[in-house]
Amino acid sequence: MLNIILFGPPYAGKGTQSQNIIEKYGLIHLSTGDLLRAEMKEGTELGKSAQQLINDGLLVPDEVVIGMINNKIKANLSSKGFIFDGFPRTVPQAGALDHLCHENGIKIDAVIGLSVETEELTKRAVLRGQTSNRADDKDPAVISKRIIVYQDETAPVADYYRKKGLYKEVDGMNSIEQVFKDICEVLDSVQE
Ligand code: AMP
Numbered sequence: 001m002l003n004i005i006l007f008g009p010p011y012a013g014k015g016t017q018s019q020n021i022i023e024k025y026g027l028i029h030l031s032t033g034d035l036l037r038a039e040m041k042e043g044t045e046l047g048k049s050a051q052q053l054i055n056d057g058l059l060v061p062d063e064v065v066i067g068m069i070n071n072k073i074k075a076n077l078s079s080k081g082f083i084f085d086g087f088p089r090t091v092p093q094a095g096a097l098d099h100l101c102h103e104n105g106i107k108i109d110a111v112i113g114l115s116v117e118t119e120e121l122t123k124r125a126v127l128r129g130q131t132s133n134r135a136d137d138k139d140p141a142v143i144s145k146r147i148i149v150y151q152d153e154t155a156p157v158a159d160y161y162r163k164k165g166l167y168k169e170v171d172g173m174n175s176i177e178q179v180f181k182d183i184c185e186v187l188d189s190v191q192e
Contacts, residue, residue: 002027002081002191003106005088007158008114009150011124011143012172013179017114018085020180025187028076031085032065035072037134055135057145059089059153066096073104082106089154094161109190111161112183114172121147 002025006014015031022029036054039047050060069087076082088094101107116124122143129137136142161167170182 001079001106002187003084003101003108004081004187004190005084005108005111005161006114007111007161007167008172009116009118009121009154010146011121011128012114012116013124013176014085014114016176017180017183018083020176021083021183021187024184025083026080027083028072028079028081029085030069030072030082030087032068032087032089033085035068036060036065055142057136057142057149059149062090062092062096065089066093066100069097070100073100073106077104077106081109088157091156091160094157108161108166110168110186111158111166112186113158113167113169114179115169116172118147120173 004021004027006018006021008014018029018031021027036047036050040051040054041047046064050064053060065087069084073082084097088097097108125137125143128134129143136146158167168186170179170186172179174182
């Protein structure tokens, strides 16, 4: 199995690179953002309670996303592996993921952190807002809120994995093709 976390700020390109990685390595994509949007679309209670937080650029409570991830891991244990995209986003989520991995007999092989300068993130956000149907991509106040929330609550997760020796930084300012090449280099080295 190959289990990786794709880490980085909003608009860094995690979704795009996840698709590339899935195609090449056949991993199961676990995006908490996608799972939450599916709940919102279906109009479930969980979706309704998450909607306002997401539209305000805030995080949904840890226990909500941890529960969703737990279900997906358990349902796909015979797969080639997982790519966690947008999870964990807080240090307690990272601790919970350790616990889930232990419980299910799997381990995280690498955490790939895409580094992108804040100014570039804002530029990419504006571009994505022109094509995506996401309410949280359209409003400049929400875009900057999401970046601030990342810096305050999510960036410390990088240190959590640095201490474990799992964190590998990839320069996300490069072209999509170059970033993918750099990610593959990391993945091929941990897979050996
Ligand atoms: P994303 O598609 O990863 O950009 O996520 C969209 C929104 O869903 C985020 O801005 C959060 O409001 C919420 N969300 C996604 N993943 C998480 C997570 N791991 N923890 C808390 N909130 C999350």
